[in-house]
Amino acid sequence: MHLNPYGEDAVNLAADLANRRPATAGELADRCRAAGLVLESPVTREDLDRLHAVLDEWEKVVDASGEHERAELVNRMLAASAAYPRMTDHAGGGWHLHYRDHGQPLGSVLFSLFSVGTALHLAGRGMHRLRRCAVTECDLIFADTSRTGRQRYCSPRCANRDAVRRHRAGRGR
Ligand SMILES: [Zn+2]
């Protein structure tokens, strides 16, 4: 996975894994591969445990109460996960930047990927563009990559659900 300038793929993968956490190392490997990640070594139980710890931290960023708290939490993740950037062509798919040391296990790769990707997304697109769905019972996390930056729902389905509900509430008055 190449980090595009807005970190979109990385932040979307973090949201996907947080919303439906993988139960096994095999599932984690499959879903990372499907997202375009090149796996350099076999995925282990430790990677899965590490992922859960990373997602717990990452969800605090999602639920931060303001942009300063959010930035502080991202900075903490960056400090603990990222190394100086370096150029690599490890997958033969073109030169790109890694913000981590070579030869890291997947759990650490994801930690660095989510930290840097989230920082790029928030700094590039707007500090408010990471949230949970406005439908209370849904609660799914999404990164708002819309043009206007005013996305409130995880999906069109949830947007419709809420529109129907508001319509009914209006009629009941
Ligand atoms: Zn790479």
Ligand SMILES: [Zn+2]
């Ligand atoms: Zn939703």
